[in-house]
Amino acid sequence: MSLIFSRQCEYAIQALIYLAKKPTGQWTSIKEIAEQLKVPQHFLGKILQSLSTKGTVNSQKGLFGGFELAKSSEEISLFDIVEAIDGDGYRTSCILGFPDCSANSPCPVHDKWKDLRENIVDMIKKKNLLELANEITKPGYKSL
Amino acid sequence: MSLIFSRQCEYAIQALIYLAKKPTGQWTSIKEIAEQLKVPQHFLGKILQSLSTKGTVNSQKGLFGGFELAKSSEEISLFDIVEAIDGDGYRTSCILGFPDCSANSPCPVHDKWKDLRENIVDMIKKKNLLELANEITKPGYKSL
DNA sequence: GACAAATGAGATAAATTTATCTGATTTATG
DNA sequence: CATAAATCAGATAAATTTATCTCATTTGTC
Helix, strand or coil: CCCCHHHHHHHHHHHHHHHCCCCCCCCCCHHHHHHHCCCCHHHHHHHHHHHHCCEEEEEEEECCEEEEEECHHCEEHHHHHHHHCCCCCHHHHCCCCCCCCCCCCCCHHHHHHHHHHHHHHHHHHHHHHHHCHCCCCCCCCCCC | CCCCHHHHHHHHHHHHHHHCCCCCCCCCCCHHHHHCCCCCCCHHHHHHHHHHCCCEEEECCCCCECCCCCCHHHEEEEHHHHHHHHHHHHHCCCCCCCCCCCCCCCCCCCCHHHHHHHHHHHHHCEEEEEHHHHHHHCCCCCCC
């Protein structure tokens, strides 16, 4: 079907919102996150491992171990998560798929897409986990 | 990596721009299109077949056969091609991947994404093949 | 009618992404 | 020290998407 972010990336975002809702100084297990979000546990494990090596989350092995955000929730944006998991392909490659499309030699929608894309990038740069976690507990929003 | 449109859809768009540049009343073979665009020939064949059954292009079998646009290039928009190949998933599903996200019970970026997405949809609805084919031959744009 | 060049259609293969399984290691607790 | 519950790591499987292969059918031309 193809959407903007990969499945992995979606799971990562959801998991980090879940972590952001937790009181700080507390480890949360993969099992708990996966069950609550209804996402595949082992797959989520891989994703969190990868976010751990990238320094977005900290991990603690052993009994009562788990994960926590490596920074305050206000300091982690959607953009940060997307870059960590999906890289920058979504904002560097041609929307029509022309491999040689560039600013010098643009496809017919290059500039229009640039504007639209920059609005998306702005949005995900502005949205941090604190805000997302707060909103998702407000009435009128879906709960986690 | 994950982008907005599938690979198939990108190939479809490129191929139809190629067809739009051709004089009307002329069959163009898969082979020619695939070679010019440098996309896999048999894969493109499947895609054009599918666009044929959906009525976007006409096909002609046999010697000197091929494909042509089924309507004038002005009447076929990027939106039409995307809908035919990728469907409406890119504009109906939650950008954060929450399966239960909806207007009634929105995720924290539901409305913001709705606005951004609608701008994209507007853009691809406005861009028709005539315009795309014209621009791609202008100096300053990439050629086909 | 033979031939060449094209689409049509279905099977198959390759590549990528998503998901699962297994076992090792770590760590708090009784 | 034994145990239980967790991450870590690597192999494997399943699903999806992308790409290829083969053969039948169609059609214009000699």
